[in-house]
Amino acid sequence: MKKRLLIGAIALWGVCGAAHAQMMDRWRIEDNGAICWKINGRLPHFDHVEMSGQKLSVVLRYGVNADGAFSLNRSLVFPMLRMKPNKTQNNLKQRFDVNIPGMVTIDDLTLTDEKVKDVNFDGIMTVESSFSHVYRRKKVDNAVSLKRVLYPSPNSAYYCEEYTFTNQMKNAITMRVPEWKVKYTTPEEAGVYGAYHIEASLSKSGVFVLNPGESLEFSAVFSGRKEGDEPFARINLDADRAGRRALIAQWRNNLVLDTPDKTLNTMFAFAKLRGAESIYNTKGGLMHGPGGEAYYAAIWANDQAEYINPFFPYLGYEIGNQSALNAFRHFARYMNDEYRPIPSSIISEGVGYWHGAKDRGDGAMIAYGAARYALARGNEKEARELWPLIEWCLEYCRRKLTDQGVVASDSDELENRFPAGNANLCTSSLYYDALLSASFLGKELGLPSSRLKEYSQQAAALRRAIESHFGYDIEGYKSYRYYEGNDVLRAWICMPLTVGIYDRSRGTIDALFSSRLWTNDGLLTQAGTETFWDRSTLYALRGTIAAGEVEKGIDFLKQYSQRRLLGDHVPYAIEAWPEGDQRHLSAESGLYCRIFTEGLFGIRPTGFRSFEMTPRLPKDWKYANLNKVRAFNSDFDIQVVRVKDKLDVRVYKGKELVYKKKIKEGESVRIVLSV
Numbered sequence: 001m002k003k004r005l006l007i008g009a010i011a012l013w014g015v016c017g018a019a020h021a022q023m024m025d026r027w028r029i030e031d032n033g034a035i036c037w038k039i040n041g042r043l044p045h046f047d048h049v050e051m052s053g054q055k056l057s058v059v060l061r062y063g064v065n066a067d068g069a070f071s072l073n074r075s076l077v078f079p080m081l082r083m084k085p086n087k088t089q090n091n092l093k094q095r096f097d098v099n100i101p102g103m104v105t106i107d108d109l110t111l112t113d114e115k116v117k118d119v120n121f122d123g124i125m126t127v128e129s130s131f132s133h134v135y136r137r138k139k140v141d142n143a144v145s146l147k148r149v150l151y152p153s154p155n156s157a158y159y160c161e162e163y164t165f166t167n168q169m170k171n172a173i174t175m176r177v178p179e180w181k182v183k184y185t186t187p188e189e190a191g192v193y194g195a196y197h198i199e200a201s202l203s204k205s206g207v208f209v210l211n212p213g214e215s216l217e218f219s220a221v222f223s224g225r226k227e228g229d230e231p232f233a234r235i236n237l238d239a240d241r242a243g244r245r246a247l248i249a250q251w252r253n254n255l256v257l258d259t260p261d262k263t264l265n266t267m268f269a270f271a272k273l274r275g276a277e278s279i280y281n282t283k284g285g286l287m288h289g290p291g292g293e294a295y296y297a298a299i300w301a302n303d304q305a306e307y308i309n310p311f312f313p314y315l316g317y318e319i320g321n322q323s324a325l326n327a328f329r330h331f332a333r334y335m336n337d338e339y340r341p342i343p344s345s346i347i348s349e350g351v352g353y354w355h356g357a358k359d360r361g362d363g364a365m366i367a368y369g370a371a372r373y374a375l376a377r378g379n380e381k382e383a384r385e386l387w388p389l390i391e392w393c394l395e396y397c398r399r400k401l402t403d404q405g406v407v408a409s410d411s412d413e414l415e416n417r418f419p420a421g422n423a424n425l426c427t428s429s430l431y432y433d434a435l436l437s438a439s440f441l442g443k444e445l446g447l448p449s450s451r452l453k454e455y456s457q458q459a460a461a462l463r464r465a466i467e468s469h470f471g472y473d474i475e476g477y478k479s480y481r482y483y484e485g486n487d488v489l490r491a492w493i494c495m496p497l498t499v500g501i502y503d504r505s506r507g508t509i510d511a512l513f514s515s516r517l518w519t520n521d522g523l524l525t526q527a528g529t530e531t532f533w534d535r536s537t538l539y540a541l542r543g544t545i546a547a548g549e550v551e552k553g554i555d556f557l558k559q560y561s562q563r564r565l566l567g568d569h570v571p572y573a574i575e576a577w578p579e580g581d582q583r584h585l586s587a588e589s590g591l592y593c594r595i596f597t598e599g600l601f602g603i604r605p606t607g608f609r610s611f612e613m614t615p616r617l618p619k620d621w622k623y624a625n626l627n628k629v630r631a632f633n634s635d636f637d638i639q640v641v642r643v644k645d646k647l648d649v650r651v652y653k654g655k656e657l658v659y660k661k662k663i664k665e666g667e668s669v670r671i672v673l674s675v
Helices: 002-024 238-251 262-277 301-308 319-333 360-375 380-399 425-444 449-470 489-497 505-512 534-546 551-564 587-600
Strands: 035-038 046-054 055-063 068-082 091-096 112-121 125-135 138-152 158-167 173-177 181-186 197-201 206-210 215-224 256-258 279-284 285-288 344-345 352-354 470-476 477-480 603-605 608-615 621-628 638-644 646-653 654-662 669-672
Touching: 002 380, 035 646, 046 138, 046 262, 055 091, 055 112, 055 138, 068 197, 068 215, 068 279, 091 197, 091 215, 112 138, 112 477, 138 238, 138 551, 158 206, 158 238, 158 603, 173 215, 206 215, 238 534, 256 262, 262 319, 262 449, 262 587, 285 301, 285 319, 301 319, 301 360, 319 344, 319 360, 319 380, 360 380, 360 425, 360 603, 380 425, 425 489, 449 470, 477 489, 477 505, 489 505, 489 534, 505 534, 534 551, 534 587, 587 621
Parallel strands: none
Antiparallel strands: 035 112, 046 055, 055 068, 068 091, 112 125, 125 138, 138 158, 158 215, 173 206, 181 197, 197 215, 256 621, 279 285, 344 352, 470 477, 603 608, 608 669, 621 638, 638 646, 646 654
8 A cells, every 4th residue: 555655656656757848848849840948037037048050159149028028139250350369269259239129219219118929939030029109198008010030141240130020009109210330449469370251240220200010121140250360341140141041941841750759859850950040151161160259160079079970870961960070071181000099179260279188188089979870870981081080089088998908098188177097987988989899880881700700809808808997886776986986976888878888787777866956057077066967967868768767868868858858048058057058059959869869769880771779668659750860871761659558660761662671679670771
């Protein structure tokens, strides 16, 4: 009886918890896939979101004041307008805290008493509001409506704001728009390329009479350019808006997640957008950058090589694939016969590098990402180009093996923010996976079987070493210590789960989701602290589902996604807190998508046109589909349907059924796609 009461209480807590989360949601999902914040109290509230094009990025610090008025502060970053000294974060930046509607008058009176109705976001921000107006000594509510549309140019160095005022009154009104232009020039000696011009202006000024129902439209454009470059005299906002929307539609309509959970489907769609938009057209080629007003025109062995590059082939975004290949080419420039470490980051459009934390396990990161990318991309020419880099990084890691058989490094991707010892679990896990991928890739490239056997043997030896050196009972959990001497739970104990090592999965998963590590914002970096980084949470969720703990993994994934997509800071995965103020760094969004491609669907590349798949379904899901997958030099759909106690797995190329099999839960299948 007590047991039944306990189970009932737990179930009720779960239902109440979900209901409470929904009650606390600030945003809701619209039928068109956008999210919308209907203003219905709980003010003031402020947030920030980043949007990017190939020549600039903008962080909007926006919100609604206690009186209902919209607040907007734009922070523009121009990644290719480099400042001296030409280091990572020295991009030209400028904030514009200007109230454009506050410049406009109606019948000689300033617009007052703004009331925001809703804020809509789908990669473009749209804000609907209204103003009151005093007419013949009487206050008229909703006298003038205003629609703001905010977005970056997809290919040029400017950011756009469109304003549409509509007369809602029964009488004509006179609106005045001032001539407004701001321009300044940076000192020539401060810029790598000399002086830069920052400009902001309105597209229209003058006196306009609006009859009832008529509208006045104008725009504000904020831009930056080098001295000597032609000014943006003929900006075509219709083309820029259409171009931005076309990209959003392209990302939305490829690699489409279709599950019974609308929140997961929608956050997956937003993660694709954020992961793909943050690519900059630099003099060093296309370079994916994390963003966050700091990290642009540069690449990292973790963010790009390890996190996002292995994902791009699935999305089929050619700009993303080109940026991935370009990143690996930049790292390959630093291979050397002495096996000195490759720098952690190639910065400043490719002209410099950063290696401040010394060897973070970057060789393992690069080998892991490059091998997975080459397999999923399915392009033999690219793979042959990347093979020397992969081979070099694997040999570098082999030479770093300790007497215990694990890989030594100076730090890890957290760059000494937290202790990592002389050899950490993350680096060895990545090296293990890279060895497996190399054996698959080498076979595709026709390498000698002796070489492939050597990689397989090295992987097997490393797996044993990971267990013997890192396997540990820590804080009562049969899991891993992150490094020798570590006796406190760490978030990165999840890493073996993401590379198919499940020997300690039960204890590791219990530790990850214990009160020592899990919070409302995901995993603490280290038990007993307040710091969290989404990247480890995203790895942990992927690994948990891949290891077969589907119910627990999906439950925590839902909780995490609800908060990130519909809560108070939306709609993307974030970097960290308290560091960085939860910036929307873009590679984390790639890690979110990989929870599904590699966790839920369990895709593991094994060849240019082949992969293993271990699909998982929560008990209350009847299906899960992944449509328009563009990896393995193909275009295909995956459908998984629950049929009693089995899963019906089907793969289609167009309308052609190329694979069909009913499997048990946890069973793996091998898919080979024809030419």
